[in-house]
Amino acid sequence: xxxxxxLIGLAGLMGAAGVALxxxxxxxxxxxxxxxxxxxxxFHATGILATVALLxxxxxxxxxxxxxxxxxxxxxxxxxxxxTLRQYAGSGLFPYAAPTGGTVMMLGWLAVSVAAxxxxx
Numbered sequence: 001x002x003x004x005x006x007l008i009g010l011a012g013l014m015g016a017a018g019v020a021l022x023x024x025x026x027x028x029x030x031x032x033x034x035x036x037x038x039x040x041x042x043f044h045a046t047g048i049l050a051t052v053a054l055l056x057x058x059x060x061x062x063x064x065x066x067x068x069x070x071x072x073x074x075x076x077x078x079x080x081x082x083x084t085l086r087q088y089a090g091s092g093l094f095p096y097a098a099p100t101g102g103t104v105m106m107l108g109w110l111a112v113s114v115a116a117x118x119x120x121x
Contacts, residue, residue, distance in 0.1 A: 003066050004052050010073045011048040018042035021084065033087045037080035044076035044105060051112060064115035071108030075101045 018041030025034035051069040054060045060068075078101030082092040092098065 003070075004055060007048050007052050007066075007069050007073065011045040011052075014041045014045035014048070014073065014076060017080070018045060021080070028087075031087060033083040037083040037087075040076050040079045040101075040105070044072045047072050047109070047112075054116075059119060060112070060115035061118040061120075064111055064118055068108045068111030068115055071104050071111060075104030075106075075108055077101070078104065 018038045021034045021038035021041065025031035025038060028034065048069050051060065051065055051072070055062060055065045055069075078093065079098050080101075082097035082101065086092045
């Protein structure tokens with residue numbers, strides 16, 4: 001399996017999980033954490049798909065673009081996983097998991113910018 005196909009599969013799982021968390025947040029009286037987790041998964045799933053599409057068209061530097069997309073996936077998983085566990089289990093993944101995920105997502109987006117500049121046309 002290529003890295004791009006893996007990313008597409010991860011984006012699909014993130015999208016499905018994002019919709020499920022949105023539904024859960026709509027049915028739980030105090031579920032703002034789930035709404036935030038849902039948003040991060042849905043937004044970044046779309047970002048991953050867009051990054052893969054840009055890579056396929058040669059508009060991003062291949063290696064940097066892949067690192068960026070995997071960073072978006074990892075960061076969103078950390079952020080959403082931490083918030084979801086806090087909602088249902090009462091404790092998160094590990095201390096500072098959500099801010100770490102947020103930082104990784106920001107670095108992923110910055111890497112997309114670097115990949116656009118670094119591509120050889």
